Amino acid sequence: MKEEILKKIENRDIQIAIVGLGYVGLPLAVEFAKAGVKVKGYDIDDKKTEKINKGVSYVKDVSSEDLAPLIQEGLLTATTDSSVLNQVDGIIIAVPTPLSKTKDPDLSYVIRAAHDVKRNLKRGHIISFESTTYPGTTDEIILPLLEETGLRVGKDFYLAFSPERIDPGNKKYTVKNTPKLVGGVEPDSTEVVSALYSLALLKVVPVSSSRVAEAAKLLENTFRSINIGLANEMAIMCNILGIDVWEVIEAAATKPFGFMKFYPGPGIGGHCIPIDPIYLSWKLKTFNYTARFIETATDINSNMPRYVVSRIQDALNEKEQSLKGSRILVLGIAYKRDIDDVRESPILDIIDLLEQKGAHVEYYDPHVPWVEISGKLMESVKKPKYRDYHIVVLGTDHSAFDYNKIYLEAPYIFDTRNAFKNNGVEDKEQKIVTL
Ligand SMILES: NC(=O)c1ccc[n+]([C@@H]2O[C@H](COP(=O)([O-])OP(=O)(O)OC[C@H]3O[C@@H](n4cnc5c(N)ncnc54)[C@H](O)[C@@H]3O)[C@@H](O)[C@H]2O)c1
Known part of the structure; x- marks a missing residue:
C-alpha cells in the first residue's frame, strides 16, 4: 500500500x-x-x-x-x-x-x-x-x-x-x-x-519518532521563553544597579560567538511562548519531575506586567503625580509588532492592573480596533492626542507609529521595548523612561 x-x-x-x-x-x-x-x-x-x-x-x-x-x-x-x-x-x-x-x-x-x-x-x-x-x-x-x-x-x-x-x-x-x-x-x-x-x-x-518531533517543538519555544525570562530578569537587575540594560545587550552582542540577543519587554504573549513550555512541565510532573528552568522563566515572565506597572508608578512619582487619577495612553496592545493578535498579550494585564489602581487608561493600536479586558469592552482611540495624557506607555512597537511625532507631543513616555531609541528618537528632553 x-x-x-x-x-x-x-x-x-x-x-x-x-x-x-x-x-x-x-x-x-x-x-x-x-x-x-x-x-x-x-x-x-x-x-x-x-x-x-x-x-x-x-x-x-x-x-x-x-x-x-x-x-x-x-x-x-x-x-x-x-x-x-x-x-x-x-x-x-x-x-x-x-x-x-x-x-x-x-x-x-x-x-x-x-x-x-x-x-x-x-x-x-x-x-x-x-x-x-x-x-x-x-x-x-x-x-x-x-x-x-x-x-x-x-x-x-x-x-x-x-x-x-x-x-x-x-x-x-x-x-x-x-x-x-x-x-x-x-x-x-x-x-x-x-x-x-x-x-x-x-x-x-x-x-x-512523533515524540522527538513533539519534544523538538517544545524545546524551540521553551528556549525562547527561558531566554526572554533571562533578558527580563537582566532588566530588573540592571534597573537596581542603575545600568541601561539595552546598551548592555548590544554590548554583549558584539561578541561574534556564543551569544544570542534576546530583549526584555512587558511580558510574553501569543498562543505559543507562554503556553507551550507548560505543556512540557505538565508532562514531567506526571513523572514527579519539576522542570525548574521552565518554572523560573514562567514566573519571571508572567510577573513582568506587575513590574511594568510598578515602574510606571515610580515614573509618575518622579513627576509628583499619583497613579490613581492619572490619564494614561497605552500604545500597542497586540502581543508583538505589526500583528493584530491579542491572545495572552501581557499589555492587557498591564491595562487591567493600571485600572485597578485607579488610573484612567485608553489605548491606541492601529491593528486592534477593540478588545475585551476583564469583561469590559475597550475601543482603540481613533486619533490620539498625545498631549492629553500624563504618560504614554509604549506596549507594542508597531512600525505604524510615528515615533518622532509621539515624542514631540507626549509629555512623558514609558517605553517597555526601547522602541523610541530603536526608531531613531533622541531623548533630548529626558522624558523617556525605559525598562
Ligand atoms: N498561531 C501561531 O503562531 C502558532 C505557531 C505554531 C504553532 N501553533 C499551534 O497550532 C495550533 C493551532 O493554533 P492556531 O493559532 O491556528 O489556532 P486558532 O485558534 O487560530 O485556529 C484554530 C481553529 O481550529 C478550529 N477548531 C477548533 N476545534 C476544532 C475541531 N474539533 N474541528 C475543526 N476545527 C476546529 C477553530 O474554530 C479555529 O478556527 C495550536 O496547537 C498552536 O499552539 C500556533
Whole structure:
C-alpha cells in the first residue's frame, strides 16, 4: 500500500483536508492549494468557512488576493461538515491546544478532532497532527483512538506529528520556507507524511519518532521563553544597579560567538511562548519531575506586567503625580509588532492592573480596533492626542507609529521595548523612561 500511496502523492493525485482553519491551518491550506493540491478545509466555526468560501481572508499573513483565485479555481473549499474527511486522502489537524483555567493542557479540541477523524477513517489515510503538544500525545492518545476502528497504523493508515513553526508577521520565513519536522509513530508514517508535505513546502526534515518531533517543538519555544525570562530578569537587575540594560545587550552582542540577543519587554504573549513550555512541565510532573528552568522563566515572565506597572508608578512619582487619577495612553496592545493578535498579550494585564489602581487608561493600536479586558469592552482611540495624557506607555512597537511625532507631543513616555531609541528618537528632553 505504501508504494501505491507514494506514487499517488508523486503524481499529485491526492486531496487533503485541513482540520482547523486558524493562524496555522489557513496559511497551510493556501500553500497546498497553490501547489496544485485540492484542499478541503474543515472548521467548526461557520463564520470562518463562509468567509473562506467568499475568498475573504481573516488571517493577516494570508491576503484575500491570494485566497480568492484558489477558491474560484476550486482548489480550496471550506466546510463545517466533518464527513469531508472521508472524501480525502490526507488529513492535517491544526486545532488549538490552550491551557485550562487550572493551567493544565486542554486537549479537548484535539480529542474532538481525533474523534472526527476516527469516524471517517479509511484504508490509505495519511494523517498529520500539527497542534503543539507534550511528547506522547500522538502515540498515546490519538493513535489508540484511531486504532479502535480496527485499522492498524503502518498497514492501513499513516500517522505522524509535524509541528507548526509559523511565525505570524514574519515576512522572511513563512510556512513554505521554514523547514518542516515530521516524526511518524512508525517509520512508514514518517516517509509517507514527509512525501505529502514535500508537495507544498521547500524542506522537510524527517525525525525518528512523533515524540522527538513533539519534544523538538517544545524545546524551540521553551528556549525562547527561558531566554526572554533571562533578558527580563537582566532588566530588573540592571534597573537596581542603575545600568541601561539595552546598551548592555548590544554590548554583549558584539561578541561574534556564543551569544544570542534576546530583549526584555512587558511580558510574553501569543498562543505559543507562554503556553507551550507548560505543556512540557505538565508532562514531567506526571513523572514527579519539576522542570525548574521552565518554572523560573514562567514566573519571571508572567510577573513582568506587575513590574511594568510598578515602574510606571515610580515614573509618575518622579513627576509628583499619583497613579490613581492619572490619564494614561497605552500604545500597542497586540502581543508583538505589526500583528493584530491579542491572545495572552501581557499589555492587557498591564491595562487591567493600571485600572485597578485607579488610573484612567485608553489605548491606541492601529491593528486592534477593540478588545475585551476583564469583561469590559475597550475601543482603540481613533486619533490620539498625545498631549492629553500624563504618560504614554509604549506596549507594542508597531512600525505604524510615528515615533518622532509621539515624542514631540507626549509629555512623558514609558517605553517597555526601547522602541523610541530603536526608531531613531533622541531623548533630548529626558522624558523617556525605559525598562
Ligand atoms: N498561531 C501561531 O503562531 C502558532 C505557531 C505554531 C504553532 N501553533 C499551534 O497550532 C495550533 C493551532 O493554533 P492556531 O493559532 O491556528 O489556532 P486558532 O485558534 O487560530 O485556529 C484554530 C481553529 O481550529 C478550529 N477548531 C477548533 N476545534 C476544532 C475541531 N474539533 N474541528 C475543526 N476545527 C476546529 C477553530 O474554530 C479555529 O478556527 C495550536 O496547537 C498552536 O499552539 C500556533
